[in-house]
Amino acid sequence: MTTKQVSTVRRRRLGAELRRLREAAGMTLEDAAKILECSDSKISRIETGHIGIRTLDLRVLLARYGIEPGPRYDALLTLARESRMRGHWLQKFNDVLTDPFRDFIRLEEDVASMRSYEIQLVPGLLQTEDYARAVIEAGRVLWHSREEIDKFVALRMERQRVLTKEQPLHLWAILGEAALRCVVGGPEIMRAQLHRLLEVHHDLPHVAIQVLPFSAGPPAGIGGPFVILEFPDPVELDVVYLENLGSNLYIEDDDEIRRYQRAFDHLRSAALSPKDSASLIEKVAKEL
Template identity: 45%
Template sequence: MRHGPAVRRRKLGEELRKLRDRAGLTSPEAARLVGWHQSKVSRIETGHSGAKPEDVALLLSAYDVKEPQLRLLLEALAETSGESGTQWWHAYRGLLPPQYRDFISLESQACAARTLETSVVPGLLQTPDYARTVTRATLSGLPVRKVDSLVEVRLARQEVLRAASPLALSAVLDEAVLRRTVGGERVMKEQVRHLLEVAELPHVQLQVLPFEAGAHMGLTGAFVIFSFPNIADLDVVVIDHLASSLYLERKEDLGQYSAAFQRIQAQALQPGDSLNLIAGIR
């Protein structure tokens, strides 16, 4: 188990090493091409040292990597990508803890996300009032101004569903998510209506895991699996806790969580039946 930045450094290093091998270069040869000491190349490839996006771009040019999407992804995976002023969440840097910034960075780079939620509506699908109620409940004592800012962040994250190349989202919601009254009847009616609207997007699939399904593999808690374009090995499982997040990226972990999500999907209602249940609850 690793924290987000360590996961990204290691995965970035692994991919850069593969591309160097594909180019037929040794580590010393690559270092000479870009004007570095060989140890810098080694530290980046082993994940012991971070790399700036411009460093990654230099290496990719040396390795004759021309695929635009691959170059963009690997440059975005550089350690400083989440801290750059060109990213919208940089404006909230003083408010957001590092693990949340890293989560947003991964979310913004991913091409697909599979998520199981057992307690609350996923952040990408929350309405402003629902998000505000959840934020107040989980972070009690925050000034109103900070709560409002965190809600702004939550809503800004949702732009990945409206982008030119939108995030493909598959979400399974335990029925308890829909039955729990968060913020009162008015807030919940608006939230349920919003779920039905978002579910109409072709890249969004919602399923409900009904109470009658009984025990299931998701009883241990919610999780998200992020997938990325071009490089399947970059998939990451994120598990949120009250004060931190865990990032799982070993193939064994990814396989286990992917299999668990498939089994949970099989236990859940089909999308059409799920939407009928959601509409009935509304």
């Protein structure tokens, strides 16, 4: 795991919004630097998320950018405060977490909703403990010890609290049919996992599960799995998250995000309805 400090997504979201506000106010980097009596390179580093900004300085900039106290103003101050937070329950999992994935889990707790597309596996937030362990053990080349595997399984289970907290995460998950038919950990574990999906379908109205059947054919122009993170605050800077072996990527460009949003809408239209998806899940479980 890298020891280099990574710019958090919160900080990049705040910086991107400050850049937009500055440009909307018709100001240059030099103009903003004069306001804070600092170098224009410091303003650039704030806007690119490389460094944070003090709350006092943020209030000064917002006032000069014409942003008055209100929901948007408060949301930006909250972003600034949260980008400096260090204490977190994730600390006990530090030895099994990369910095980008730690950022993702923190964001998972902040977002109002999440849209997820998975091809061959059940999403982590919907996995049973036995299924999660089987998936994680399958990637044993990534781990150094049994203790690391146990910790990562525990981490995955703790993450699922976002679905049952007082203001739960709204999750819309689209699963490829292969995720139902790929027998992970053996028939008993897989059957229990499919039953878990049915329980979520019936018991958690804020979670929608759709299955993209084999009969729908390959999704045109859509590659691997992706997650769209949608935030509740008025800043409206959503994020797309892509995860591959050994790497994590955040997409924050507006045009690229809209492309993934359109892709998800295409998948949603091609997938079975939540009711028909539940019927297919039940059918596959009985076949095991």
